[in-house]
Amino acid sequence: MRNTFADVFYEAGKEDPRLCVVVADISPAGSIAKFRSDFPDRFINTGVAEQVMIGIAAGLALGGMRPFAYTIATFTLFRPYEMIRCDLCYQNLPVTVVGIGGGVVYSTLGTTHHAQEDIALTCALPNMQVIAPCDPEETRAATLWCTQQSNGPVYLRLAKAGEPVLTGKAEDPWQFGKVRCLEKGDDVAILTYGPIMKTAIEIAGQFRAQGQSVSLYSVHTLKPLDKEGILSILKRHKQVVIIEEMVPHGGLAHMVKALAWDAQASCRLDTFALHDEFHHNYGSHAQLLAVHGLSREAIAAKLGL
């Protein structure tokens, strides 16, 4: 995802002189390194200084630029949170805040490097738009959209590198602000975002093995949430399953439950999220998700699959 982001940004930046990147001492991956050498004026490194990364991005936007602030999610978001709130959201400036390693992707680095609350915190901010692609192809479409939009600030939650393409045969194209149907069925709908889509696909397979017809959706845009799209999913399915790599508060599960209550939905609703805990465990990303109860096996068991 990181490399796809870099490739798309480089190509867009070649054409649009307003695009620039402000990083806080993160080693530029792939094409961002090329962007740095080809357009040194538009590559700004603040060093280990995330507050001024956001402040400078705000000032650049006020000066007519289209900045992308880019570092590891926890540092891009938590450290300068008040700058994101006041400088970007309050002033509604077109700055894309890119968080690498959303959720617990940096699974060997410990909680200091996790951004397991990022979606809740960004969705809470007025004017903020929140996007979490599930694979490199969605990252391509989302990044391109970010380079072209002028609405206001965006939080673009990415994982790391090496994620597989999961949306090659999707029913719908990627469209900002719309839930995206990857597979259409009639009985069960699975809603998710981010690279945990891989697990969602496996769970869909297990439902199918039991003779159920399954819909699979990427809810890549968390804010603004596609309320109509979600309501239609709640209406059309007997069971809706939500899987998210985020704390259990303030994320997709809560938002869908609120919609379901308002719509008096009658479907069964199962939700899976990270624990509301700081775990002191290390390992692969999949292993850390398992610690949080988000392995395929644990989810399947709770769903009776």
Add this chain to the structure above:
Amino acid sequence: MEHADFDAAAARGRCLGYRKRILEISQQVMAVHAAPAFSCLEMTDAIYNGMMRRDVAGKYIDAFLISKGHGCLSQYVILEEQGIFAADDLPNYCTPQGRLGAHPDYGTPGIEASTGSLGHGLGIAVGMALADKINGRDRVTYCIVGDGEMQEGSIWEAIMMAPNLKLDNLVCFMDYNDYQGLGRTSETHPYFYPMHDKLQSFGWEAVDLNGHDAPAMVAAVKNRQGERPFFVVCRTVKGKGVSYMENVPIWHYRSPNKEEYAQALAELKEIAS
């Protein structure tokens, strides 16, 4: 494109009028940040009337933002006088029918950025100046920070970055009124001073002068070497011009009552450079 010659007598007259206008506004609301506006009034006036260039149509070319947003009445009275604000803006200060609050709000005419939370404005100013460099635009960005605000780590991130980015188009003033919430800044943080040498060691060109001496500030900015960002430590008096407000912390935000207002008006006079 050149700023007009700076008339010190005219500036003193303007600042007397601005102080009276701020006191007048103080009678509309329960709380007003008069003292923090009085300390940076000569600075703000000198920036608008002695430093910022205008185009042939009279529109400002250069930019100004006040990072110590609570001092914004110093800017509001100037924007009112210059007709950048509408006539009913300040009369509706802090009311539901108005658009001006106690801190500057981006989107209001003449306001470059929303400030008020301390430690934000200088970083934004660095970004604005950088955008001008990238785009080859001839504009100087002026910024006022507070002395208490200098304790914010984010200010030092911005101070670190400005010379690294070679921003010779950035001028920052520090309102050294020596007061913050819990006392004299130089007493609560004695090892933090002097300040201008710290700025120099970070790569800025810096001077230390009287912040109520407008001609001195105009001359310092005009005569700067101009190869690096420029920092002016302005020694000021909080509440300058009203005896009972000077260096008395409660006037950070309190509005004078009727009698106090009358006394203030009676004793206000032009402040010698």
